[in-house]
Amino acid sequence: MPRMLDVSDEVRAEIGDEEADRLLAGENAPGSYDCTSCRTPGDSAQERTSTVLFIGDETAVLAFAHSSCLPSQVVQVTEEQLQGAVRSISGAGVDLEPDRAAPEQAVLGVTSGLVLIAGELHPALVVEPTAPIVRPGATGAGDDFLPLLIEQGFMPLTAIESVPSVLHGWSVLLAVGQLHAVLQPSPNGGQPVAWWQAHQPLQVTEGWRAAANKHQQVLLFAAPVGSIGRQPREDLLRGALDKAAANGKLVAAALPLAGT
Numbered sequence: 605m606p607r608m609l610d611v612s613d614e615v616r617a618e619i620g621d622e623e624a625d626r627l628l629a630g631e632n633a634p635g636s637y638d639c640t641s642c643r644t645p646g647d648s649a650q651e652r653t654s655t656v657l658f659i660g661d662e663t664a665v666l667a668f669a670h671s672s673c674l675p676s677q678v679v680q681v682t683e684e685q686l687q688g689a690v691r692s693i694s695g696a697g698v699d700l701e702p703d704r705a706a707p708e709q710a711v712l713g714v715t716s717g718l719v720l721i722a723g724e725l726h727p728a729l730v731v732e733p734t735a736p737i738v739r740p741g742a743t744g745a746g747d748d749f750l751p752l753l754i755e756q757g758f759m760p761l762t763a764i765e766s767v768p769s770v771l772h773g774w775s776v777l778l779a780v781g782q783l784h785a786v787l788q789p790s791p792n793g794g795q796p797v798a799w800w801q802a803h804q805p806l807q808v809t810e811g812w813r814a815a816a817n818k819h820q821q822v823l824l825f826a827a828p829v830g831s832i833g834r835q836p837r838e839d840l841l842r843g844a845l846d847k848a849a850a851n852g853k854l855v856a857a858a859l860p861l862a863g864t
Contacts, residue, residue: 607635607648612676615657619666627655640667640674711735712800716783716808717838718815719823719845721767727808727816728823729776729786730841731800732832749828750855756788758826758855764845768823771857774799776822778861781813782806786824787862816861825856 607630616624630649639646640656647653652671657664657678711734719728736747754760757771773789775796782805787796808816816822831848835841848854 608650608652609648610652610654610671610676612655612678614678615655615676618657618659618664618678637668639669644670646670713834714783714800714802714806715832715835715841716806716812717841718809718812719764719825719838719842721764725811725815726767726819726823727812728825729783730832730845731786731824731826733829735829737828747828749826750853753826753855758824758857760852761825761849761854761856762852763849764842764856768856768858770821771859774824774857774859775862776816776824776859778808778813778816778822779805781808783808786859820861821858822861823856824859825854827854 607628609628611624611627619627635649636645636647637653638644646668648668654669654671654674654676656667656669656674656676658667659678659680713732713734715730715732717728717730718725720726733749737749737752738746739748739752750758750760757774759768761768773796775787776783777785777787783802784805785798785801788799790797825845827845827848831851831853832841832844835844845854
């Protein structure tokens with residue numbers, strides 16, 4: 605069934621006429637999708653849908669968005685961002701060359717909570733991907749999420765006994781009491797760029813915000829997929845963190861607070 609797709613000239617130039625025509629004919633385009641902008645469901649058989657091509661250094665991912673949210677376009681991103689370290693991209697992989705493999709999609713799950721360390725509560729963010737994060741250019745099905753973060757300055761933990769050291773250049777963006785992004789240094793030395801960005805600002809509790817304003821920093825804990833899970837209470841979250849640390853599957857850093 606033909607799809608109500610918008611394929612811009614720049615997207616067509618990247619993916620080629622044959623691939624673009626297959627998309628428009630409905631051969632490769634999904635009927636339903638999650639909009640890469642607003643994250644709500646869409647249906648390319650029922651509503652105007654934009655094709656958005658994210659291009660990294662070696663791979664490319666074709667995503668879909670409501671035309672009312674985004675126009676069809678090509679977006680240049682770093683390979684690390686394309687591997688899922690910034691935001692979720694829900695779409696289909698497109699091989700720009702036959703020997704290039706599209707990356708597996710991974711979404712960073714972020715949970716906020718208060719963590720008790722040495723008798724004091726600290727605001728924390730716990731990050732866990734939904735799929736293994738593979739080093740750009742790597743072959744195989746390994747998980748390089750923690751090694752990549754350690755290379756950025758995050759420290760491995762075997763127990764949560766003290767506040768991790770500050771990772772300068774990184775920060776947590778809090779605006780109007782809501783969580784917007786985790787920022788990392790730009791590889792080009794310019795303004796910081798988003799390592800993770802909320803599609804919609806996340807609400808945090810009054811206690812979490814008060815602790816963040818008190819300490820002027822947020823502790824970020826990261827673990828590979830399957831290590832933490834979705835924990836409904838802070839005591840369960842702390843238990844999962846302690847277990848991940850004991851198993852050698854936790855890294856952490858203190859990130860300065862940006863905003864209020």
